Amino acid sequence: MTFPWSLECSACGQTRDADGLPGVCERCGQPYLVRYATWPSPQVKGVLRERRRSMWRYREWLPLLPPEEPVSLGEGGTPLLRVDRLAAMHGFARLWVKEEGMNPTGSFKARGLSAAVTRAAAAGATRFVVPTAGNAGIALAAYAARAGVRARVYAPQTTPATILAQIRSFGAELLLLDGHIGDCGKAARQFAAESGAVDVSTLREPFRIEGKKTLGLELAEQLAWTLPDAIVYPTGGGTGLIGMWKAFHELAAAGWVRGGGPRFYAVQSSGCAPVVQAFVAGADRCTTWPDPRTVAAGLRVPGPFGDRLMLRALRESGGGAVAVPDEALSAAARELQTVEGIDAAPEGGAAWAGALELKRTGAIRPEERVVVFNTGAGWLYRA
Ligand SMILES: Cc1ncc(COP(=O)(O)O)c(C=O)c1O
Structure with missing residues (x-):
């Protein structure tokens, strides 16, 4: 079978066919990324109007061969919520929350x-x-x-x-x-x-990232094929960040969006912040965090395998990384719940607390278009 995509190692550049059940690069052990032979032309945007709201509406961007049907539960197509009350309270002009808790299984x-x-x-x-x-x-x-x-x-x-x-x-x-x-x-x-x-561990096979890429494709479509100035994302293993970074590169290469991509900001808990530590130190790999502790379970990743790619995405985009204490992320999740009715997971709370911190330090300016990710449903964390 010939696939219209191949695999390229994200570290050493080794390429291979995408047949079988690919894992990590056979030469250097680092993650493979999917590379497509061609991009869909911008005319395909018109076809999207007729398709249902699911991540598979972007099938031309995804590793799916024409006769195949995806294993699907209706994932994707989640709301991009304008949060004007929260924005006014905290001095943002244009602020959205991407509500990923609405996915089947309650998370992105x-x-x-x-x-x-x-x-x-x-x-x-x-x-x-x-x-x-x-x-x-x-x-x-x-x-x-x-x-x-x-x-x-x-x-x-x-x-x-x-x-x-x-x-x-x-x-x-x-x-x-x-x-x-x-x-x-x-x-x-x-x-x-x-x-x-x-x-199917994070980045130990190449296709989870392709699914996460739809976070970026969907965001671009919801903003009428424009990109925000800043994305604030709660980061553990890094799949969401890397997936969106890949999406924006591919959209720009295909001529679907114009101008530069957004700045990516990774938010972690101060009880487990290896990416923040590496970013601040100017390192291109993380040092394993010794005693990871946080209520935001998805951020308790002491030694992420995708560290190199995440740090590259943060630096190339001109973004950054910030750690917030558990008390702040819990309070921020509560604020999303009580002020906007968004059932934020602690990780979503971390992203909102991080956005507030980035605004306080001037990394994010009040007039910018900012998207904060609530990656999961809050009810999953309640007993
Ligand atoms: C709700 C939630 N948010 C964020 C993350 C971190 O994910 P990523 O691998 O994209 O950094 C996780 C991972 O488990 C999660 O469950």
Whole structure:
């Protein structure tokens, strides 16, 4: 089979065909990214009007061959909410929240897992494994059920109880570990090696990023094919950030948007902030955070595998990284809930707290167009 896309290593540039079940670069062990032979022409924008609101409306941008149907639960098509009351309270002129808690399975993780399970199932996979801070586990469990295949999920014991209940409810086999997502990652790799299960860990296969890319495609369409000045994003493993960065490069190369891309700002909890630390130090890799602690489970990623790519996206875009304490991110989530009715996850609260901090320090100016990401639903974190 000839694919209209190939894979390119993000570190050493090695290329390969996209057949089978690709993992990381065979030469240097770093993540592969998908490279397409051609871009859809800007005329395709017109066709989009007739398509339903799901991330697969952007199928010309995604790794899907014409006769294939995606493994889908209607992911994507989430609201971009103008938050004027919050903006007025805090001195922003044009502020939006991208409400990713509205996805099936309650978080933006649905996008990546829909794409990854689609490709792996098309290649014949029947068994999957993922390490998770929580939400990726729910998403894999649901998309595996949708595809009629088996899933195993490794999660930290400290994962919120409702998230664990959701993982179980979709029929996945759930194993709890006394550790963080890095420990779960080791267990998942070992299980994959022993059982032949496909490991869909962040950036250890190339297709989750393609699903996350639709965050950027959708945002551009919702802003009438323009891009904001700044994106404030709660960052753990970095898939959302890297996916949007890739999307904006591809949209510009295809002539779908004009001008420069937005500045990306990564927000982390001060209890686990390896990306902020590396950004401030001018490093191109993260140093593993020794004792990661935060209520924002998705941000408890002490040694992200995609560190190099994230730091590149932050620097190339002229953005930055900021850490906020757990008290501030919890208060900010509450503010999104009570002032705007947005059921923010603690991670979404982190993004809002980060935006406030960036405005306070002048990194974001009051007149700029700012998009803050609420990546998940708050109810998943309540007992
Ligand atoms: C709700 C939520 N927000 C943000 C993140 C961080 O994700 P990323 O890998 O895109 O940095 C996660 C990851 O688990 C999450 O569940």
